[in-house]
Amino acid sequence: MIPFNVPPAGPGAQQYIAEAIASHTICGDGVFTKKCNEWMEQKFGAKKVLLTTSGSTALDMAMLLCDFEKGDEVILPSYTFSSTANSVILAGATPVFVDIRPDTMNIDEQKIEAAITPHTKAVCVVHYAGVACEMDTILAIAKKHGLKVIEDAAQGVMSTYRGMALGTIGDFGCYSFHETKNYSMGEGGAILINDETMILRAEIIREKGTNRSQYKRGQVDKYTWESFGDSFLPSELNAAYLWAQLTVADEINEDRLRTWEAYDAALSDLAADGVIEQPHVPEECVHNAHMYYIKVRDLDTRTSLFERMKEKGVLTASHYIPLHSAPAGLKYGRFAGEDVYTTRESERLLRLPMYYGLSGEDRETVIRTLRELIA
Numbered sequence: 001m002i003p004f005n006v007p008p009a010g011p012g013a014q015q016y017i018a019e020a021i022a023s024h025t026i027c028g029d030g031v032f033t034k035k036c037n038e039w040m041e042q043k044f045g046a047k048k049v050l051l052t053t054s055g056s057t058a059l060d061m062a063m064l065l066c067d068f069e070k071g072d073e074v075i076l077p078s079y080t081f082s083s084t085a086n087s088v089i090l091a092g093a094t095p096v097f098v099d100i101r102p103d104t105m106n107i108d109e110q111k112i113e114a115a116i117t118p119h120t121k122a123v124c125v126v127h128y129a130g131v132a133c134e135m136d137t138i139l140a141i142a143k144k145h146g147l148k149v150i151e152d153a154a155q156g157v158m159s160t161y162r163g164m165a166l167g168t169i170g171d172f173g174c175y176s177f178h179e180t181k182n183y184s185m186g187e188g189g190a191i192l193i194n195d196e197t198m199i200l201r202a203e204i205i206r207e208k209g210t211n212r213s214q215y216k217r218g219q220v221d222k223y224t225w226e227s228f229g230d231s232f233l234p235s236e237l238n239a240a241y242l243w244a245q246l247t248v249a250d251e252i253n254e255d256r257l258r259t260w261e262a263y264d265a266a267l268s269d270l271a272a273d274g275v276i277e278q279p280h281v282p283e284e285c286v287h288n289a290h291m292y293y294i295k296v297r298d299l300d301t302r303t304s305l306f307e308r309m310k311e312k313g314v315l316t317a318s319h320y321i322p323l324h325s326a327p328a329g330l331k332y333g334r335f336a337g338e339d340v341y342t343t344r345e346s347e348r349l350l351r352l353p354m355y356y357g358l359s360g361e362d363r364e365t366v367i368r369t370l371r372e373l374i375a
């Protein structure tokens with residue numbers, strides 16, 4: 001059976017974890033957390049990066065930092081993971097869903113302005129499959145209407161838009177290091193803070209509402225409960241595991257890109273014949289091969305293709321059920337405008353096996369099996 005995903009592991013992971021144990025600091029913000037934070041700050045050019053317990057809690061932190069009031073609204077796509085909308089609700093605001101573009105599956109920047117009301121305070125974009133949203137347009141809209149911009153870059157670690165790392169373009173960026181992502185610490189994530197004036201508040205929210213980070217730096221002589229917060233620090237054991245991959249981050253990225261390019265080349269004739277659609281990567285975007293998907297005619301075609309691939313030993317995966325039509329979406333949010341593409345395109349999408357270390361042989365089996373079944 002060819003799996004859909006295999007969690008990534010970097011060289012020396014066990015040794016780093018052993019070092020963390022031997023250091024007698026296994027709680028958060030030890031040596032390995034600092035290494036990961038600083039590596040990301042340098043590599044991506046972020047003002048501040050803080051590891052978190054998940055991509056979801058990185059989003060929670062970003063939304064809490066926006067200081068919403070009851071009745072405030074946040075614009076986001078409906079085609080995303082539940083975490084994007086959960087964070088909005090946790091911070092006391094209302095999610096307002098906007099349609100996606102069919103070519104990238106990202107929020108349609110042309111439909112954002114029509115969804116803005118006097119209550120709108122932020123836009124949360126999701127860089128689907130590690131391919132950037134149309135950020136120039138989105139930043140211009142945000143500036144015109146005084147909105148915060150949060151990037152859900154859970155899938156976008158190592159991707160860029162016009163040369164800028166995803167997660168460093170808006171006010172806050174959120175990465176995920178879940179085992180299904182390009183780089184992993186089991187469960188974990190990071191928040192990127194691009195507005196310097198927000199760094200201290202972010203540290204306080206992350207440390208249970210205390211100024212413990214300042215205390216540890218010797219900037220205050222005792223630490224106290226300063227504001228509302230929670231515990232968003234991951235254990236050093238998880239950070240040590242992640243560190244092993246960051247040391248070979250480019251190699252992991254290139255390995256995934258090779259698989260992606262091979263899929264894309266091998267299926268291009270089917271796309272030219274109109275049998276499937278392939279992912280679109282706009283010119284200004286460099287992606288990280290987070291995902292390779294195809295789109296087939298409709299839901300029934302996808303369901304049978306998934307089943308028959310599985311019978312032949314290849315695991316594929318569909319993706320999000322649009323949030324606005326899910327029970328919690330109906331309860332907490334609303335869709336602004338018309339759902340032209342969100343539901344239709346989501347039903348046609350099928351993801352192929354994609355992970356660091358997928359062998360050339362297995363990749364060819366995936367391609368051959370898919371081609372046989374489609375024929």
Ligand SMILES: *Cc1c(COP(=O)(O)O)cnc(C)c1O
Pocket residue numbers: 054055056057080081083084126152154155175176177178187188189
């Ligand atoms: C994975 C993912 C998340 C959540 O990340 P976790 O680390 O699993 O909490 C949020 N948004 C998107 C778009 C994701 O793909």
